[in-house]
Amino acid sequence: MTRVLVLVLALTMTGCATVRTLNAGKPGAPVVYAGTRLDWYAIEGGCCAMDRFGAQAPRYPGLDLPGSALLDTLLLPLSLLTAAGVGFQAQGGL
Known part of the structure; x- marks a missing residue:
């Protein structure tokens, strides 16, 4: 059981799509459910995640x-x- 937990944690630490898209800042990139959409795009075999989302898909999107x-x-x-254009002037982050 411990090995399975360690394996799952190690695989999920390869990168969270939501965190990657929050920091992408690509004009025209999806904002609502962006990480989920990036994962689904990678699962479906999308070729150009960087061009579409401004972020690389995680290694194990599933x-x-x-x-x-x-x-x-x-x-x-x-x-x-954010999608509606309302700014909340947040600063900081990664």
């Missing part, structure tokens, strides 16, 4: 998908405000 969906859902109010 494992990242549930976590990204959860985090995107938690960040949904901020994503909707």
